[in-house]
Amino acid sequence: MSAAEKPPLMLYLAAPRGFCAGVDRAIKIVELALKVYGPPVYVRHEIVHNKYVVDGLRRQGAVFVDELDEIPQTDQPVIFSAHGVPKAVPEDAAARNMLYIDATCPLVSKVHKEAKIHRKRARDILLIGHKGHPEVIGTMGQLPQGAVTLIETVADAESIRPQEPDNLAWITQTTLSVDDTSDIVGILQRRFPSIVGPHKEDICYATTNRQEVVKVIAAKSDVVFVVGAPNSSNSQRLREVAERSGAAASHLVQRAADIDWRALEGVRSVGLTAGASAPEVLVDEVIDAFRSRFDVTVELEHTVDEDVVFTLPRALREKVAEMEAAV
Incomplete structure (x- = not known):
């Protein structure tokens, strides 16, 4: 289809979107553990809620398990996901003499x-x-x-x-x-007037920022797409916020192949964002898919800059330093 034959489409792209500092840190922990210890590195549950990310780490040698008893006796590390674990889990790991690394978001x-x-x-x-x-x-x-x-x-x-x-x-x-x-x-x-709350809000900066910008793009869009996993809480909340904020419809998609193009007939404006565990490559994939079917004009809706970075666990940092010093 030539550009002249493609219907026009305004695509409002949310910023910030995608990876937050906690997700970025958790993925780096797995990647560095693979580098330092070699495969396999065991991960209890999905490190973050995104199939693309999990499958990519699996190809590098990460082995994902539901519980610690699925891991054979080994000196290889086990990593706890970014979502956090009950205190019984590290206690169990210690009792099994496992080397464990906690990737819980700070x-x-x-x-x-x-x-x-x-x-x-x-x-x-x-x-x-x-x-x-x-x-x-x-x-x-x-x-x-x-x-x-x-x-x-x-x-x-x-x-x-x-x-x-x-x-x-x-x-x-x-x-x-x-x-x-x-x-x-x-x-x-x-x-309960005397109830005590957090000194600083518990809902994380990335969740808040992504919801605020999706409100802006939803008000201008016929349809909003959220790139994210169905088991991702922050992605599901983005979809809900978009629907409440003016978009006639909002859809959660894991990648471009999930889009029902028949439902977009007559649509002239689309909003696009991504949950905090969705990599930018999947956003690019969705934009490319729209470009193949529409004459797309992309407008960036930018509300706030994010510069949050979380340090890696000390033991892993030291291991990396030792390895680099030995080279």
Whole structure:
């Protein structure tokens, strides 16, 4: 199809989008562990929620397992995912004499520390999050069973009957909808005026930034596409935010092959963003797919610069330094 035959399309490209500092750090941890220790390197659960990333690391020699008992007796390291793990997992690894490396995002670790502080101060803890998500499992697993109550919805916030209503604290999953969480927190603060919250918001900077810019592009777009995995919480929230912010429809796609082009007949404007665990190569792939079918004009919608970088675990940094010094 020649350019003259292609229908025009305005593509609003969100910035920031894609990898956050925690995801970037987790992937680098696996890549450096493979470099330092050689394959195989074992990873408990998906290091981040993206099939393209996981498959790429698997090709380099990473072996992904659900639980530690799937790993044979070995001197090779096991890495814990960016979402965090219950404290029983590193305890189990230590009992098995495993070399383990924790790739938990530092912003998730911050929430773990908050939970432990609230526990020391004998507060009832309410965790705003989604049941079954690895991050929620990891956070609740920092404390004894029953110490944390999960709040998923505004209905939960209205109906919860804590044992210590005057000695409460709330924490959150880092990848939630900013607006939904605000509604839930508002209810909790109305019902329990003395409830204690985080000194600094738990929802991470990347989640907030990506949701803010998707609101901008959704208001100008017929359809919004979010590049991300179906089990990625932050990607699902981006899709929801786009729908609430003016787009007639929003779709989560893992890559260009997932796009239903028949549904785009008559569309003149599209918004495009990517969840925090989606690599830029997949965004480029989607843009190329649009260019093959439309006469595309790309307009970058840039709301904020991100310069957050998290340091790698000390033990891994030292190993890398030793290896480089020996060369």
